[in-house]
Structures are given as C-alpha cells and as structure tokens.
Amino acid sequence: MLLRQTRGQKIFSVFNYALLTLTAVLCLLPLIHVIALSLSDNAAVSGGLVTLWPVRFTWEPYVYVLERSAFWKAFGVTLQRAALGTAVNVLLVILLAYPLSMSREKLRARTLYVWIFFFTMLFNGGLIPTYILIKEIGIMDTLWALILPGAVTVFNLILMLNFFRQVPEELEDAAMIDGAGHWRTLWQIYVPISTPATATITLFCVVGHWNAWFDGLIYMRDAAHYPLQSYLQTIVVKFDFQTMSATDAQRLAQLNDRSVKAAQMVVAAVPILLVYPFLQKYFVSGIKLGSVKG
C-alpha cells in the first residue's frame, strides 16, 4: 500500500481529508454553538452576537439551572431510574440468555421460549392498549411504570444469547461434572467470561434510560415526577412553562431564555459525555456482534 501516489490520488486524498474534516466539524458545530450560548450574557445572546465562542462570559444560566429544585428533582428521578432500571434489565437479560443459549437437548422447550420472546419484536399492542394496561395495574405515577414495561429488552437478550453461545460447551460440561448446577455455572463461568457483553448491554441500558422521555411524559401524571428528559421536553421543546413558579419566572426575565435552555441541554448531555469513552470502546464490538454477525 505504500506505493508512490499518482497526482490524481494526491488530489483525491486532499479532497477526502477536507470533506471528512468538514463533516466532522458540521457534526460538532451545533453542539459548540449551544455551549457558547449557555455561557454568554443576555445582551450578547439577544443581540445575536454569539456564534462559536461565549460573548461576555457568564455562568449565570448554569447557576439559574442548578438552583432549580425542579431540575434536580428530575435529575434525581433519572438517576434512580437509570440505576434501578439498568440493574433490572441486565439481571433479566442474564437470567434469560443462559437457558435460551442451551441446546435443545438441554432445554427441550427452548424453541417455544425463544419464539415467545422473539415474537414481541415482530408485533406489539401499540400505544393505547399499553397505556391503558399501565393505568389499570396501578403503576401510573411511579418509577415502576418507567422500568417494568421495558424490563425485558429482546434485542439485548439476543446479543447476550449469542455471546453465551460462544462459551465452549466443554467448559460447561466440566463444571457440571465437578458438581456445579445451572445457577453456579451461570454465575461462576458464563457471567465472568462474558464481561464485554455485559458491559455493552449495561451501557446500552444506561443510555436508553437516560435518554427516555416519552414514557415519563405519559405515565407521570404529576410533572414533579418527570425524569430529566421529560422535564426538558416540556420546557425546551414544547415551551410549556407551567412547571415554573412565579419567582422562577421573574429571575428568568433577567436571563436569556435561549441561554437557560442551552444550559439545561448541556447539563443533561454531560453524563453521556462522561460515559462516552467507555461507550466508544464497547459499542463498536456490540454493534458488530449485533448487526454484522456471520
């Protein structure tokens, strides 16, 4: 590959680097602009002076956001949801993937079970019947409404299942000869061996819970129980300031509405930014496993 480049190749190469750089910059610019907005003062923002760098730097929008008890409440709901929800998701995925990864000789009803789970990827009851069910079993307005309906994630189950299948059968048989039952085999052999898969799925679940907003919006009657993204949805996207008190509104009048919104979006994105390096590493293998398998 280290042959001398022809002139055409050189021109292409320059063009290629330029185009890719431009695209990458275009992906980032909107995010940078929003960060700049969140750090600029009212006059600069309303005067339209802010592009990519804060003008008349101020932390005031962040101070305002971080002083909101409603914001912290929503943040807290999301933290609880992400922690509890992810734990439930991952535990269930492990518990389901192990039996379903067995050969048919070891679990005779395997095919039936797999179909019960797989079918839910093909067909679903849709929004209204699900909503009414949640209402009738009485978990509206509780954290459970955000966790239980999505507790079994079939896509992650399939990822885990395929990973478990790569565990050599001899290893399992050896454990069984040594007297280990299915539970011991699962926790002491399958789970430790599958750390990369578990990490991938954990991250999928954390990001999923962190970014979820629709279920919060429809299952929480009281806006005080909204998770972060649902809370943001009402104030950033739908411009609904009903959740705001009179004093809040007064202080907001001195700040720029756009800066405050921008600051909120940035704070909501920070956790993703923090896990991104880990995501990066695991997601790539996760995607390969999930999408381009043999």
Added chain:
Amino acid sequence: MSKHTPALGNERRRSFKFGYKTRRELPLHFMLLPGLVLILIFAYIPMVGVSIAFQNFIPLKGLFGGQEWVGLDNFDYVFSMPTIWQVVWNTLRIAALKIVAGLVVPIAFALLLNEVRNVLFKRTTQTIIYFPYFLSWIILGGILIDILSPSTGIVNKFLGWVGIGPIFFLGENAWFPYTMVVSDIWKTFGFNTIIYLAAITSIDPSLYEAAAADGAGRWKQTWHVTLPGMHMIIVLLMVLSLGTVLDAGFDQIFNLYSPQVYESGDIVDTMVYRMGLQQTQFGPSTAVGLLKSLVSFILISTSYLVAYRLFKYRLF
C-alpha cells in the same frame, strides 16, 4: 467437539432414572420465569388489548370489562377522516427518504474513511461523527429548534450572509420533511458508518493485492473489490430496513413538529398519540395502531424471511 460426550454418562443415567432430564431442566425454567411473566404482562396483554379497536371503549369499565363491541365502526370512522391518506403518505415519504439517505450517506463515508491512512485522523473523525447518536431527540430537538429559528438561529443568519432569505425549516411544509431527513442523518450516519467500516475490514486483503497486480488503481479497487465485498451487508441492511417503513421516527417528529406542518409532517405514530392520549378517542386510535402493527408485522416478517433466504441471516 461433539455435543454429546458419552464419557459423561448422561445418556446412561437417564436410561435408568426416569425424569432426570426434567429435573435437570427445572432451574432453567425458574430462570426464565421472571422475564416470562413480565413479557406476558407488558407485551402480550397489550396484544389482547387491541380488541379496543373493535369496541366503543369506556376506560372506567376497564380493559376486560364488558365493553360494547362495535365491529368495524372505528375503522370506518378513521378511513372517513379527511387527513388519513395524507398521514399515510407523509409516513411513507419521510421513512423512505430516511431509508435511502440512511444507506447512501454511511456507505459513502465508510468508503471515504477507508481511504484515510492516518489512524489518528480516522479515529478522531469516527468518534466525532457518531457522537450525536447518543444524544436524545430532546437535546438534539432543542438544539435544532434554536439553530434553525428563522429570526435568531445561526443557520438562517449564515444563509442571510450569503443572500438567502430566512427559511422556516420547522414551520414550512415545503421544508419540514427534508429537515427531518437531514437531521436524522446528522444523528445516525456516524453510527451506521461503523457497521460498513466493519464490513470493509473483513474483506480479504489478498483481493486488493490481486487487483493491484492486475493494474487496478485505488478507484478501481474500490469499485471492483470494496463495494462487491460490502454488497452482502448493504443488501442485508436494506432488506431489514424495509420492515420499518411505517416508522418515520416518532421521537424526532413529535419533538419538532407543530400544527402548521401537520400537512407534511404528521405521521401515523404522532396521529395515534394525538387521537388517543390527547383527544381520548381510544377506539379509533387503537384501530390505527392495530393497522400499523399488522402491516409492520407483515413487512418485518417478510424482510426477516428474505434476509434469511438470501443471506442465511439469523437474529438468534
């Protein structure tokens, strides 16, 4: 190694201990139980709940209360709505555009990135372009609303400098669907690029050497080796994406549309939401949802089947 190792003695033990296998399986059934219960409640009961589509549903009576059956009245009602075909058309149009652009753009970028020899540059670019994928449509929606605003947004400010007058990307029917497609690409193309890059790296390097020996330049190598090497994954993802042609992207559109762009932007899912949860027309709304689920079921099953027949693709 074979799956049955006679030395283990399983076969022999089973022959004189009846029910051994059943007992051996018991823990496995227990492991499946919690997940099974949850999925029966939260996935299968709603499937039964689609009966609402054939009822004059009164919430107070409950999901399994004695509701009044009305046959196909709800469907008649829905199909007599003046906007219904507009909504179906919007859904298909936005989804189709997204599918096409969602194939072409990542493939193009995978090919371009593959030509990059500088590893640091390649990795940095990759990292940047797939970052938006991890942000929610709430955050990206908030960003889009701000930057696309006709009065204060930077996009229109920039367009103003080059002499193009403010465009209301989110408020005009002529622009709204394309804004959806482009912003969807912004969010997802980096992620999909990685899938294609993975496919490229699995191409046998000796094919390139052979092609080079035959006098093929980079361009010809791309055309005759890389693209054919990718065609399996391209067709596979295309086939699978056809199953989602009724999903034009609820999360995105719900957060970005407004009554003035219903004409071009209202899709089946947003309509179900408005009819069902805002106007509490449970029956008609479930009827629309049921039709969508049925068509999706056929499309997804067909695309899985085709993917299996053509590529031996199996999800599990």
